Amino acid sequence: MAAWLPVPDVLAHLRGSWRVERSVLDLAGGDEGRFHGVTVFGPLDGGGLLHEESGTFTWRGVSRPATRTLRFLPGATPGTAEVRFADGRPFHPLDLTSGRWTAEHPCAADRYRGEFTVLDADHWRSVWRVGGPAKDLVLTTGYTREPLSTGYMRER
Known part of the structure; x- marks a missing residue:
């Protein structure tokens, strides 16, 4: 049995x-940080979802x-998404039809x-490993659906 849940439509599910609970570990210096907050995936004009994250980030005491905005647009194949930064630049594709996905994004000399x-x-997780000359980080984020929130799995 798989340790993950297949999602036929990522936009409907999210x-x-x-x-949101995120840990940030600086592998080079050993510092640890935490983010606690909420992410809302709301309708985006023209289709897709607007991802708006807000909360508190604690670093070095x-x-x-802290806030972050992303755009989740319909992907090239049904049930998938193209994730873009708030300004429209591409970030990465997202396909959770198997319940699991890996993505890469180059950012200057870092990856x-x-x-x-x-x-x-009601639960999903992302783990980002950031490596390069400027960064050596692991960001682990757990997402828990808020009560009364609607998504694909709730509407079945």
Whole structure:
């Protein structure tokens, strides 16, 4: 039995509000940080979802407000998505039809490698390994569907 849940339509599944818990580990210096917040996947004009994340990031004992916006557009094949930055630049494709996906994104001389896993209808995880001359990080994010949030699995 697979340790992940296949998702036939990633956009329908992600729609709604998710509680976010992220750990950030600097492998070079040993520092650890934490992000706690919420990600809302809401409708995007023209199709797709607008991913709006907000919360508090704590790094080296200092807590600050933090936000991030991404666009999840319909992908090249049914049930998939193209993830883009807020300004429209490509980030990575996302295909969770098997319940698991890996993606890569070059950023200057650094390389981001992400692994996405759907654990069940209300939980998924991403792990980004960032390596290069400027960064040596592991970012592990757990997402838990908020009560009363609607997504593909809730609508079945």
